[in-house]
Amino acid sequence: MPTSDSDDFESADEGQNSPQKKERKKRLSSSNYSDNLESDQENRKGQSKTYSEPKKVETTDGWDDFDIDEGSEITKVSSEKDTSGPKCEDTTKTLNATTSNTDKGASNDSGWTDFDDWGDTDIPKTGKEDTTKQPAKNIEEVTERLAATSTATSTKNEGWGWGWGMDSILSTATAGITNLTTQVSQGISTVLETSIGAPDPEELARKASQSVENKNKGEDSVPKDTNKDKQEESTNSDAQFPFGSLLSGVTKFVETTGTKVLAGGLDTLETIGKKTMEVLQDGDPGLAKKRAMLGLDSADKPVLSQVLREAKAKADEEDRIKEQKREAKEVHYETLFDDFEGLVHLEALEMLSRQVSMRIEERIRAADPSKRQDIKETLQQVAELCEMPEEDDDEEESGDTSRPDALHERLQTATRDIGLKMQYQPLIKHYKETLEWLSTGDISSRAVYKRGVSSLAHATALAVETYHKTAEMLLVKTRRSTADEADALTQMTVVITKHIGDIATLFTARLNSITDEDKEQVSNHITNIFLEADNSCKYIQNAFQLALPIIQIGAV
Amino acid sequence: MAYAYLFKYIIIGDTGVGKSCLLLQFTDKRFQPVHDLTIGVEFGARMITIDGKQIKLQIWDTAGQEAFRSITRSYYRGAAGALLVYDITRRDTFNHLTTWLEDARQHSNSNMVIMLIGNKSDLESRREVKKEEGEAFAREHGLVFMETSAKTAANVEEAFINTAKEIYEKIQEGVFDINNEANGIKIGPQHSTGGGASGAGGAGAGAAGGGCC
Numbered sequence: 001m002p003t004s005d006s007d008d009f010e011s012a013d014e015g016q017n018s019p020q021k022k023e024r025k026k027r028l029s030s031s032n033y034s035d036n037l038e039s040d041q042e043n044r045k046g047q048s049k050t051y052s053e054p055k056k057v058e059t060t061d062g063w064d065d066f067d068i069d070e071g072s073e074i075t076k077v078s079s080e081k082d083t084s085g086p087k088c089e090d091t092t093k094t095l096n097a098t099t100s101n102t103d104k105g106a107s108n109d110s111g112w113t114d115f116d117d118w119g120d121t122d123i124p125k126t127g128k129e130d131t132t133k134q135p136a137k138n139i140e141e142v143t144e145r146l147a148a149t150s151t152a153t154s155t156k157n158e159g160w161g162w163g164w165g166m167d168s169i170l171s172t173a174t175a176g177i178t179n180l181t182t183q184v185s186q187g188i189s190t191v192l193e194t195s196i197g198a199p200d201p202e203e204l205a206r207k208a209s210q211s212v213e214n215k216n217k218g219e220d221s222v223p224k225d226t227n228k229d230k231q232e233e234s235t236n237s238d239a240q241f242p243f244g245s246l247l248s249g250v251t252k253f254v255e256t257t258g259t260k261v262l263a264g265g266l267d268t269l270e271t272i273g274k275k276t277m278e279v280l281q282d283g284d285p286g287l288a289k290k291r292a293m294l295g296l297d298s299a300d301k302p303v304l305s306q307v308l309r310e311a312k313a314k315a316d317e318e319d320r321i322k323e324q325k326r327e328a329k330e331v332h333y334e335t336l337f338d339d340f341e342g343l344v345h346l347e348a349l350e351m352l353s354r355q356v357s358m359r360i361e362e363r364i365r366a367a368d369p370s371k372r373q374d375i376k377e378t379l380q381q382v383a384e385l386c387e388m389p390e391e392d393d394d395e396e397e398s399g400d401t402s403r404p405d406a407l408h409e410r411l412q413t414a415t416r417d418i419g420l421k422m423q424y425q426p427l428i429k430h431y432k433e434t435l436e437w438l439s440t441g442d443i444s445s446r447a448v449y450k451r452g453v454s455s456l457a458h459a460t461a462l463a464v465e466t467y468h469k470t471a472e473m474l475l476v477k478t479r480r481s482t483a484d485e486a487d488a489l490t491q492m493t494v495v496i497t498k499h500i501g502d503i504a505t506l507f508t509a510r511l512n513s514i515t516d517e518d519k520e521q522v523s524n525h526i527t528n529i530f531l532e533a534d535n536s537c538k539y540i541q542n543a544f545q546l547a548l549p550i551i552q553i554g555a556v
Numbered sequence: 557m558a559y560a561y562l563f564k565y566i567i568i569g570d571t572g573v574g575k576s577c578l579l580l581q582f583t584d585k586r587f588q589p590v591h592d593l594t595i596g597v598e599f600g601a602r603m604i605t606i607d608g609k610q611i612k613l614q615i616w617d618t619a620g621q622e623a624f625r626s627i628t629r630s631y632y633r634g635a636a637g638a639l640l641v642y643d644i645t646r647r648d649t650f651n652h653l654t655t656w657l658e659d660a661r662q663h664s665n666s667n668m669v670i671m672l673i674g675n676k677s678d679l680e681s682r683r684e685v686k687k688e689e690g691e692a693f694a695r696e697h698g699l700v701f702m703e704t705s706a707k708t709a710a711n712v713e714e715a716f717i718n719t720a721k722e723i724y725e726k727i728q729e730g731v732f733d734i735n736n737e738a739n740g741i742k743i744g745p746q747h748s749t750g751g752g753a754s755g756a757g758g759a760g761a762g763a764a765g766g767g768c769c
Contacts, residue, residue, distance in 0.1 A: 472596030
């Protein structure tokens with residue numbers, strides 16, 4: 001049995017009192033209920049009899065029958081069995097007599113076997129029917145429901161449930177049904193016709209048998225093709241014919257063409273049933289999902305709409321949050337910095353730095369105690385070389401070269417003696433693009449602000465990448481020249497820091513030139529640009545500090 | 557981009573086996589026959605969806621050259637998945653697998669999912685390493701195996717995504733502690749209540765399971 005069924009069972013029990021609780025439980029219990037499966041089922045069996053709403057209970061009942069084993073079935077109805085059993089036998093015989101007398105059992109096999117099985121599923125059995133095959137059950141259920149739907153005189157409570165369910169099945173299973181043979185589609189039209197009230201042989205025959213079934217409540221009866229049964233039946237036929245009114249009209253049909261049609265019709269129904277169950281169960285073992293969807297479990301009905309409402313509310317909330325986040329993220333420095341791979345380069349540089357620091361410590365430990373102090377002093381000296389110089393003033397603006405080229409030149413000059421081939425192209429390219437963007441026409445202060453933050457984050461990410469790459473290259477460099485390296489990186493840091501300040505100034509100048517917008521808003525943007533520029537410089541300083549051990553290790 | 561999880565991957569293997577090309581094919585869906593030698597490590601990232609969740613794969617593409625070995629080793633730490641790549645047309649790259657594997661196991665966390673990749677499967681005529689050999693090596697060392705072609709893109713998606721699926725399964729099984737970033741897994745910023753990326757305190761994964769239909 002599919003585990004999901006027990007979920008429904010369990011839920012159904014609880015749902016009696018609290019649909020909401022049930023719903024919650026159902027959602028959560030996706031896998032942990034299998035342990036309780038057996039006991040749940042037992043409980044359910046017991047409770048189903050005590051439900052106060054017969055219709056719903058019966059509806060649920062019917063579905064349950066798909067999955068439960070015969071044993072529990074018997075338990076469930078055992079009380080009825082005692083009383084209805086004998087009666088059932090009688091009526092069964094009656095019906096059988098009618099048919100077997102007239103038809104000599106010629107085509108009994110196919111048609112009546114189905115009838116025989118019907119009884120098993122929701123009605124107490126007499127002993128002999130216990131031989132019924134379990135797998136055929138599902139189909140029989142559907143077949144029975146079909147019959148019940150069209151039986152106006154049905155006295156069973158199940159009739160309501162089945163009928164309702166059948167419509168759903170028919171509609172949901174359309175795809176499957178269209179694939180059926182003409183015989184089958186004929187069967188469907190028959191079903192539909194009869195449900196409107198137009199009688200036909202098949203239908204009438206079914207009615208007959210159905211009413212037998214109904215009256216008996218517990219009949220299981222319709223004969224198997226055993227000779228013994230038939231004999232018995234034939235002897236009783238005349239005496240026990242309690243629903244002659246219905247059957248007598250039918251008898252002629254049944255006698256002449258009925259059996260044949262009936263057999264064919266039942267085959268058709270069986271095929272529909274099988275196909276329907278196949279379609280329904282496809283990807284949904286035990287029909288758990290569809291049962292939930294159709295609201296066939298009594299407590300589900302009020303909850304379904306609630307689920308939809310909740311889902312809607314949740315979706316709305318998510319949309320709102322998404323929108324907010326999207327807004328915030330557009331100008332969120334850290335996110336942008338991450339998107340430009342600044343964070344990952346910083347992380348890698350950090351890993352490198354940590355590892356190299358450990359190596360330096362190892363070297364100190366491994367060194368002769370008398371030399372340890374020397375090493376520490378050397379490290380200290382390198383660190384001092386890497387201290388940032390006081391802010392100088394000379395902002396020599398070389399008039400003839402473009403600003404990006406000037407930046408490139410300053411960077412090259414700064415790292416001339418580092419002994420590595422430095423790659424500044426990405427930084428220069430970004431600078432060019434930024435300048436181009438700023439030179440375009442009418443831009444709102446909001447747009448300038450957004451681009452400003454993004455530009456700062458991008459330049460910073462590229463700078464951090466430069467430190468990271470430089471550190472990697474220094475570590476594989478064959479001949480180290482610590483003092484030159486320290487000086488070069490310090491100068492480079494000065495140039496990059498200035499570059500960041502330059503970008504910030506470009507954007508704030510642009511913002512200042514906007515006069516037709518809310519002054520306060522514009523000045524807020526300017527303040528934020530400067531704050532983010534400061535943030536950028538901290539990242540760059542941090543990257544430089546992380547590179548320090550990599551410079552230091554060259555000296556020890 | 558918002559994501560539920562970030563997985564850190566590392567690509568390792570001899571120089572010239574196509575590590576960077578695999579990454580480029582996966583992130584940009586293109587092939588570059590001539591590729592600069594990777595210095596240290598390069599990065600790539602792509603968003604994938606597993607089980608309805610957005611997962612950002614952050615891929616660390618390491619240099620295969622011997623000179624960078626000591627550097628790349630320091631990057632192994634904190635990787636949730638590794639692609640160990642050899643070239644099916646160069647037996648020596650296959651022979652070095654054991655060394656790479658030892659390195660990886662030694663410097664990474666023990667739960668790291670390792671996918672063995674025989675790249676350049678398009679060069680069948682120059683094949684030196686049989687597929688069965690790759691399979692046997694993978695079996696012996698408990699790796700997942702796949703032959704790929706960064707040129708034709710064959711199996712490239714699968715290699716990256718299947719690795720992610722394994723990691724994801726390990727998370728579900730509780731093998732990976734997602735709150736420990738040393739495992740190479742980060743919880744996405746969308747889970748933090750503040751909405752900012754900086755203070756991404758993990759609020760835990762979203763409601764698991766959920767109703768059907």
